Amino acid sequence: MAAGMLRLTLCVLFIASVATLDVPFFPGAAIPNPFSRQASPADIQLPSRAGSGGLLAEFSQRISQKGVNGPNPLEKVGRQLTVANAALTQAVKSLDLDKYPKLFFAGGFCAAITHVVTVPIDVVKTKMQVNPGEFKNLNDGISKIYNAEGPRGLMQGMAPTFCGFILQGALKYGFYEFFKDTLASLTPPEQRREGGKLPVPQMMLAASAAEILGTTALLPFESARIRMVADPTFAKGMFATLGKLVQEQGLKGIYGGLIPIWCKQVPFTITQFLVFEFAASTIYRELAKRNVDDASAKFGTAITLGCGLISGVTASLVSQPGDTVLSVMNKAPGLGVVGALKQLGPGGLYLGAGARAVHVTSYIVAQFLIYDSIKRLCGIPVAGEQAGKKKAIPEGRVIKAT
Secondary structure, eight states: OHHHHHHHHHHHHHHHHHTTOOOSBOTTSOOBOTTOTTOOGGGOOOOGGGGGGTHHHHHHHHHHHTTTTSOOHHHHHHHHHHHHHHHHHHHHHTSOGGGHHHHHHHHHHHHHHHHHHTHHHHHHHHHHHHSTTSOSSHHHHHHHHHHHHOHHHHTTTHHHHHHHHHHHHHHHHHHHHHHHHHHHHHSOGGGSOGGGOOOHHHHHHHHHHHHHHHHHHHHHHHHHHHHHHHOTTSOSSHHHHHHHHHHHHTTHHHHTTHHHHHHHHHHHHHHHHHHHHHHHHHHHHHHHHTTOTTHHHHHHHHHHHHHHHHHHHHHHHHHHHHHHHHHHHHHSTTOOHHHHHHHHHHHHTTTTHHHHHHHHHHHHHHHHHHHHHHHHHTTOOOTTHHHHHGGGSOTTOOOOOO
16 A cells, blocks of 8 residues: 555656646657647557556556547546656666665654754743743743753653654655655756756655655654643653544544644745755855865765755744644644634744744754765765766766756
């Protein structure tokens, strides 16, 4: 089932990313683009290799066959799924699959470690959102919680934080790289940006899909964490909290905040990755123009640190409203998104923004430092590094886009 869901996700990404490309065939393969104005219906045939797609290929064939005897809106869907499945099969086979387990490990490790370390900041931020006016600022919150409850009070929700983010980080970082590489292999060179990079919409699609998968794994643990912090008397421990939430509210108890957490996490991840990559690419490119050799080895840590700071602050501000709404909804069971928005008002959406900006920026910087360090140890280029190497390639030599 997991493999089928991944293939379906890739097909949806493929369909969304190529819908605007007006080229009759994809580069490197005799696979037609069903969205191209240059491609006729007769061009769109089932490639012989598409049969390896299993149930998805069979499903798309059956949908297409329903339109043989007359017009049927499902016929177009079937053709799109068939072409997407065949193209993705070829694209995935061209990838270096050995690196992705390392990226999944690096993502899970850096996310879990950094979120556990910053739990005290997150505790104060959550309490400031669910109990406005309780603390004057971050330092006041840490001091009062420590005096009243000791170190244990500052580490409330540590278990669900670790479990949730080791899953979320692995899926988010690993699948972002995987989806990005897959879409890059499917995008014609003329549609790419300078340096052979993916167009921004495709990068946003890759980040969104990866975060949606990560959020699905994270949400039950995040719901438990917020309830444990907002109401320490609700239940004892992570599993007891999860069990009581399901017992009292059903699946809505752990997935009721799906829409607001998507509203928070998807823009957050898009901003985090895109801002970081654009900033890193710009710096490496400028260093290359100044003939700085091996900039990654000399200044890699400083570049990651600076770009992480920019990325963290920006992502925090973009996703703050969704984070506040989610906290209020978890405090008041049954309260919907609209009700939470009415209760907060426009100004209330940025409650605890200062504490959250410190929290988010600290763990984003730490995550990128750990993530890039592991990538370098494994011989995997870090974000932006390739932009600095383009300058060293002699003129007239063909550069293969990555």
